[in-house]
Amino acid sequence: MSASLPVFPWDTLADVTAAARAHEGGIVDLSVGTPVDDVAPVIRDALAAAASAPGYPTTHGTPALRESAVAALHRRYGITGLDPAAVLPVIGTKELIAWLPTLLGLGASDTVVVPELAYPTYEVGALLARAAVVRADSLTQLGPAVPPLVYLNSPSNPTGKVLGVDHLRKVVGWARERGVLVASDECYLGLGWDAAPVSVLHPDVCDGDHTGLLAVHSLSKTSSLAGYRAGFVAGDPAVVAELLAVRKHAGMMVPTPIQAAMVAALDDDAHELAQRNRYQRRRDVLLPALVSAGFTVDHSEAGLYLWVTRDEPCRDTLAWLAQRGILVAPGEFYGPRGARHVRVALTATDERIDAAVERLGS
Numbered sequence: 001m002s003a004s005l006p007v008f009p010w011d012t013l014a015d016v017t018a019a020a021r022a023h024e025g026g027i028v029d030l031s032v033g034t035p036v037d038d039v040a041p042v043i044r045d046a047l048a049a050a051a052s053a054p055g056y057p058t059t060h061g062t063p064a065l066r067e068s069a070v071a072a073l074h075r076r077y078g079i080t081g082l083d084p085a086a087v088l089p090v091i092g093t094k095e096l097i098a099w100l101p102t103l104l105g106l107g108a109s110d111t112v113v114v115p116e117l118a119y120p121t122y123e124v125g126a127l128l129a130r131a132a133v134v135r136a137d138s139l140t141q142l143g144p145a146v147p148p149l150v151y152l153n154s155p156s157n158p159t160g161k162v163l164g165v166d167h168l169r170k171v172v173g174w175a176r177e178r179g180v181l182v183a184s185d186e187c188y189l190g191l192g193w194d195a196a197p198v199s200v201l202h203p204d205v206c207d208g209d210h211t212g213l214l215a216v217h218s219l220s221k222t223s224s225l226a227g228y229r230a231g232f233v234a235g236d237p238a239v240v241a242e243l244l245a246v247r248k249h250a251g252m253m254v255p256t257p258i259q260a261a262m263v264a265a266l267d268d269d270a271h272e273l274a275q276r277n278r279y280q281r282r283r284d285v286l287l288p289a290l291v292s293a294g295f296t297v298d299h300s301e302a303g304l305y306l307w308v309t310r311d312e313p314c315r316d317t318l319a320w321l322a323q324r325g326i327l328v329a330p331g332e333f334y335g336p337r338g339a340r341h342v343r344v345a346l347t348a349t350d351e352r353i354d355a356a357v358e359r360l361g362s
């Protein structure tokens, strides 16, 4: 099976990582985008309090978790009309994305549409189901085709681009007319800087009707919980019920202590805002430093990454930055259109970000 999948992209960075590590001031790793800030005490306390969990967890998640998710989506993103039954916890959203086409029963005769520049797991999920992948950012690119599943990702990984309400409405209308399922990966929705991202489940987009729509939400970045593996999917009640029915058989359950920690994370907006402010401060210093060093910044109006170019092949830019001890991700990881860009993550400590800024200036 692994032979049918792409090379695991991060495995190709060994040489450039070694070069960055050799810098006398140590590496500044802005590549994978793994959170580095402490987990908030309110979340750790909830995890510890739920540590005695001898029984199996519920696949659908506790009622408290599903209610907290509905309330957080309303408070933070203005989503209305969501029934807690239409929320389903997942073992990190990468797990859901990798298996969604399989869980939906898609196969060799099906096509999954992903953005031109996209988080690689959308393609992996399609390949695991033996489905085909089409990269497209506009509906006209699809012609008369009726794919069963279309992914949206706003704000985008890797570009930080935000899709406006009009664009989202158009996709939703088009999908509804054709019975196409739209899976909107919204893991960076709370990180709008120069634009205000909107959920596909927001009434301005879907008129309060969640039919044919799934929103995928991760707590990895908003609450620095990547190590907990905590996310959920919400939307069309019938589709969520179908995913639940299959996941029950497959043992795809979020551990009980993690479910309790998720409740604490979803109920508390203070730590989420503090985390957002940390990323904003890092962006505020890193973005101008990249511009001063001769980079062009494209999109990057939201999310956790700066999408930048020196108008040269991305591996050359990687090497240029590695000489300065800075490791980033090559744009080609995200699709052929990324060949001349690199993705710079905002996920490093303030001290490491300041080190990168200094090195870019010298």
Ligand SMILES: Cc1ncc(COP(=O)(O)O)c(C=O)c1O
Pocket: 033, 091, 092, 093, 094, 095, 097, 119, 153, 156, 157, 185, 187, 217, 218, 219, 220, 226, 230, 231
């Ligand atoms: C666009 C996108 N979706 C999903 C994920 C997966 O997040 P997790 O599995 O931590 O929930 C990531 C992680 O970087 C991502 O960038």
